[in-house]
Amino acid sequence: MTYQLKYLSLRARGEPVRWILKAIGVDYREETIDIFKEWPSRKREFRFGKVPVLEVDGEQLHQTTVICRFLGEKHDLVSRDLWTTTRQMEVVEALHDLTNNMASALLGRVQRNEEKQRAMVGLAKAQFPVVMGNIEGRITDQGWILSQQMTWVDVFVAAYLDVYENYFPGVVAKFPLCEALRGRVQEMPAIKTWRQERPAWHPFEDPEGLVSPEGGS
Ligand SMILES: N[C@@H](CCC(=O)N[C@@H](CS)C(=O)NCC(=O)O)C(=O)O
Incomplete structure (x- = not known):
């Protein structure tokens, strides 16, 4: 199977997909599209007019959570119990x-x-x-969400926590099991390398200068 990820030049919804592709260790290519300069003229290439899209053997697959779940199921990074996966999807x-x-x-x-x-x-x-409180309450004594082993759901959550802790500094640290889970996923060699090499925040999503709801920035 060949994989090509197409997404904007952002972390946002791209990071969970990238992290899962890296965690399962498959080869993939990525094409990034600049949100301001390229996206308006390229939108029509995508069946639902949205990204991320994972091209699987050349066929477009839309929807972030659908893409992530497909990768987890296909590459055995998933719980095989329906109720477990259903409760995991709730937090996803x-x-x-x-x-x-x-x-x-x-x-x-x-x-x-x-x-x-x-x-x-x-x-x-x-x-x-x-949401964090609900995730924290579902982390097992093995440190994974409703599972004794890591699943794609852990990787998905870790990727978003890595983004969100920049928007809401200090909140993730209040949930020690979530913080530890994020740390373990982040330390996987392919993800660690990606975090060191990935582009800086695009100005569109840069947490710097975002207003605070209480006033000021
Ligand atoms: N539910 C979809 C939402 C996709 C979505 O809204 N993507 C945004 C980028 S994060 C997009 O394509 N925006 C450009 C547009 O709507 O024209 C998913 O999770 O993949």
């Missing part, structure tokens, strides 16, 4: 929901709409610890 979707608020906040910054930016950061900031 809850964490992923925050990306919608953050995307609106970042768009608000580009539009110089401070009210929108503040409101959306506020929603994500209020919900983030709620």
Whole structure:
């Protein structure tokens, strides 16, 4: 099977897919598309007009969580118990929901709409610890989410925590099991190398200068 990831020049929804591809150790290519300069003219190439897209043997697969779950299932980085995977998906979707608020906040910054930016950061900031508490409560004594072994869900969560701790500094550290899980995933050689080599934040998503819901930045 050949894999090509197509995503914007952002971390955002790209990071969980990249981290899972690296954790399973398959060869893949990635094409990044600049959100400002290239995306408007390229949007029509994608069946749903959205990315990330994983091309699997040349066929487009959309939706971040669908892509991640497919990779986990295909490459045996998954629980084989239906109820376990279902409860894992609950936290995956809850964490992923925050990306919608953050995307609106970042768009608000580009539009110089401070009210929108503040409101959306506020929603994500209020919900983030709620989601974290639920993940923390599902980490087993082996350190993985509802599992004795690492699954793609752990990698997905770790990738988002790596992004979100920059938007909400100090929150991840309040959940020690989540913090430890993130640390273990981050230390996997391929992911460690990627974190050292990946591009700096694109200005669109740079946490620096994002307003705080309480006022100021
Ligand atoms: N539910 C989809 C949402 C995809 C999505 O909204 N992607 C954004 C980038 S993170 C996008 O393609 N934006 C460009 C546009 O809507 O034109 C997923 O999780 O993959």
